[in-house]
Amino acid sequence: MDIIVEGIKQAFILLFTLDREVLGITWLSLKISGSATFLSMFIGVSVGTAVALNQFPGRRFVVSLINTGMGLPPVVVGLFVTIFLWRNGPFGFLEMLYTPTAIVIAQTVIATPIVMGISLAAIQSLPANLRLQILALGATRLQMVWILVKEARLPLLAAVMAGFGGVISEVGASMMVGGNIKGYSRVLTTATVMETGKGNFAIAMALSIILLLLAFTVNVVLTQIQQRDRPR
Amino acid sequence: MNIPHLDVPEGKVISLIGPNGAGKSTLLLTLARLLKSSQGNIIFKGKKIDSNHTLIDYRRHLAMVFQEPLLFDTTVFENVATGLKIRGMRHDEMKQVVADYLERFGIGHLAGRSARKLSGGEAQRTSLARAFATKPEIVFLDEPFSSLDPPTRESLIEDLDRILRETGTTTIMATHDQMEALRLSDQIAVMNQGKIAQIGTPESVMNSPADEFVASFVGVETILNGEIVRTGAGTVICRVKNKEIEAVGDAKPGERVVCCIRPEHVTLSTTLSGGGVSARNTFAGKIVKIAPMGLFYKISLDCGFFLTAYVTAPSVENLTLQEGKSVFASFKATAVHLIRRSV
Known part of the structure; x- marks a missing residue:
C-alpha cells in the first residue's frame, strides 16, 4: 500500500510545484497530438465527406479500408513511419526520424482513419433527401457540402474527439519514431513507460494523472463547442 | 418514365395524382433537375438548362418541399433564412424577408425555437416558409401534407392555398389525395406507370376520364x-x-x-x-x-x-x-x- 500512497503524494507534489520537466513533457504532448488531430481533421473530414457523397467503382472496398484503418495498431504505424524515415529509406534525406515532427506524422496516420470513418458514417446517416433539399434551395455543390458538414457537426466533433483520444494515449508509435529523447521528443506516454520501467512510480503516476486530466479537459472544451449553439 | 412533353403554364397550380410508384416524385425531381433525365430537355422561359451555370440559376428560381420537412438542426429563423443566405442576401434585408414569411405561415412566434422541437405541422410550415422565402417562380411540392393529421393538414392547406393565390406562384404538387388536388389545382395530371394518363382541368379529368385507369383512380363522382x-x-x-x-x-x-x-x-x-x-x-x-x-x-x-x-x-x-x-x-x-x- 505504501507504494501507492507515497506515489500519489509525490505525484501531487510534482503537479502543484509545477515541475519544469513534467510541464515541458505535457506541453509537448499537447502540441504533438493537437497538431496531429488538426491535420487528421482536415484530411479525415474532407475525404470522409467526399466518399460519403460520391458513387464510384470500388467504393465499398475503399469504405472497408477506411473502417479497417480505424483499428490500425500504433506499433504497425510506428514501424512503417520508421522505415520510411530511416536514413536510407525513401524519405531518409529529410532527417526527420526521432524528431517531434516524426511523431506528428505517425499520430496523423493513426488519427486520420478514425476521423475519416466516423465522418463518413456521420454524413451518410443524414436523410437521403436532405442533399436534394439543399440543392433545391439553390446551393452550389460547395455550399451543399458546407451545409451538410454543419448539419453533421455533432458526430463530426465526436470524430475529432475520438481521433484526439486515440493519439494522446498512444505510446508505441511515439516511442519508435520519436525515440523518447529527454527534453526533445519525450511525451507523456513514452515518459510514463520509461519511469514505470525504472520503478519511479511517483513520476509515472503524476504523468498518468496529467494524461487523464488532459484528455478530460480537451473533451470538456470540445463538448462545450459542440453544445454551444444548440438553441432552446 | 416516359413523358414526351409537359407544358407548365405560368401562375397555375398543377396536381400530379396517381398511385404509389406511378412516378410522381420522379417527375418532380426531374423537373427540378435534381435528377437527370436520360433524354430530353427542360426549357425554362425559353432557355435550355444544360450547363452547370444555367442549372444553378434555374434552381434559384424554384423551390421544393418534400413529404418530410428536412429541416436543419438550428432555429426556425435560420432554417427559413437558408435559401436567402445561399443567394448571398444582405443580413438586414434577409431579416425582413424571413420575418415576413414566418408571419405568412403563422409561425412568427417560433422564430427562435429549435427546429428539432417542432410539431409535425409546425415543421412543415417552416419547410414551406423556407421554400417560399426565396420568392420562387415555380414551387414543387412532393406530398407535403401526407404525414400530417387531418386538422393540421386542413389548416395548412388553407394557408398554402391563400399564399399560392397571393403570390401567383406556379406550382406542381404531387399528391395521392384527390380532395387536396381538387381543392388547390387549376389542372390535374393523372399518372400511372411513369406516364401521364390524362391532364386537364379537374372537371374534365373527373367527369370524363380518358381511360379505365383514370376512371378507377379518380373515383366516379x-x-x-x-x-x-x-x-x-x-x-x-x-x-x-x-x-x-x-x-x-x-x-x-x-x-x-x-x-x-x-x-x-x-x-x-x-x-x-x-x-x-x-x-x-x-x-x-x-x-x-x-x-x-x-x-x-x-x-x-x-x-x-x-x-x-x-x-x-x-x-x-x-x-x-x-x-x-x-x-x-x-x-x-x-x-x-x-x-x-x-x-
Whole structure:
C-alpha cells in the first residue's frame, strides 16, 4: 500500500510545484497530438465527406479500408513511419526520424482513419433527401457540402474527439519514431513507460494523472463547442 | 418514365395524382433537375438548362418541399433564412424577408425555437416558409401534407392555398389525395406507370376520364364547379351553369365550391313526380351515353351540366332508357359533397 500512497503524494507534489520537466513533457504532448488531430481533421473530414457523397467503382472496398484503418495498431504505424524515415529509406534525406515532427506524422496516420470513418458514417446517416433539399434551395455543390458538414457537426466533433483520444494515449508509435529523447521528443506516454520501467512510480503516476486530466479537459472544451449553439 | 412533353403554364397550380410508384416524385425531381433525365430537355422561359451555370440559376428560381420537412438542426429563423443566405442576401434585408414569411405561415412566434422541437405541422410550415422565402417562380411540392393529421393538414392547406393565390406562384404538387388536388389545382395530371394518363382541368379529368385507369383512380363522382348564391335553413344553393343545386354544407354566398355527387345517389324517372319526394334536386336532362358496368349501367346525362347515374338492368328496361331520351334526374341535398375553394 505504501507504494501507492507515497506515489500519489509525490505525484501531487510534482503537479502543484509545477515541475519544469513534467510541464515541458505535457506541453509537448499537447502540441504533438493537437497538431496531429488538426491535420487528421482536415484530411479525415474532407475525404470522409467526399466518399460519403460520391458513387464510384470500388467504393465499398475503399469504405472497408477506411473502417479497417480505424483499428490500425500504433506499433504497425510506428514501424512503417520508421522505415520510411530511416536514413536510407525513401524519405531518409529529410532527417526527420526521432524528431517531434516524426511523431506528428505517425499520430496523423493513426488519427486520420478514425476521423475519416466516423465522418463518413456521420454524413451518410443524414436523410437521403436532405442533399436534394439543399440543392433545391439553390446551393452550389460547395455550399451543399458546407451545409451538410454543419448539419453533421455533432458526430463530426465526436470524430475529432475520438481521433484526439486515440493519439494522446498512444505510446508505441511515439516511442519508435520519436525515440523518447529527454527534453526533445519525450511525451507523456513514452515518459510514463520509461519511469514505470525504472520503478519511479511517483513520476509515472503524476504523468498518468496529467494524461487523464488532459484528455478530460480537451473533451470538456470540445463538448462545450459542440453544445454551444444548440438553441432552446 | 416516359413523358414526351409537359407544358407548365405560368401562375397555375398543377396536381400530379396517381398511385404509389406511378412516378410522381420522379417527375418532380426531374423537373427540378435534381435528377437527370436520360433524354430530353427542360426549357425554362425559353432557355435550355444544360450547363452547370444555367442549372444553378434555374434552381434559384424554384423551390421544393418534400413529404418530410428536412429541416436543419438550428432555429426556425435560420432554417427559413437558408435559401436567402445561399443567394448571398444582405443580413438586414434577409431579416425582413424571413420575418415576413414566418408571419405568412403563422409561425412568427417560433422564430427562435429549435427546429428539432417542432410539431409535425409546425415543421412543415417552416419547410414551406423556407421554400417560399426565396420568392420562387415555380414551387414543387412532393406530398407535403401526407404525414400530417387531418386538422393540421386542413389548416395548412388553407394557408398554402391563400399564399399560392397571393403570390401567383406556379406550382406542381404531387399528391395521392384527390380532395387536396381538387381543392388547390387549376389542372390535374393523372399518372400511372411513369406516364401521364390524362391532364386537364379537374372537371374534365373527373367527369370524363380518358381511360379505365383514370376512371378507377379518380373515383366516379360527378364534379361540378359552382358558386354559392344564397343560403337557406341548413342548406346552401349553389349555381352550376345557370342551374341551381341545393346542398347541405357550410359555405357563404359568393364562395366558389366544387360539388361532388356519387352516381349511385342519382335516381332517374321518365315523368316529373308531383311532390311527396324528399329529393331536393330534380333536373330535366338528355341521356348522352349508356355504358354497361357489369351489374348495372352507367348513364351519362346532360342536364345543362354533366351528371352520371347508376341504374340497374331492370330499371333500364322498365324505363326504356336509351341514348337521346329525355329523363328527370333527382338527388338529395345530402348527396352533394361540397368542397370549398378559397379564391
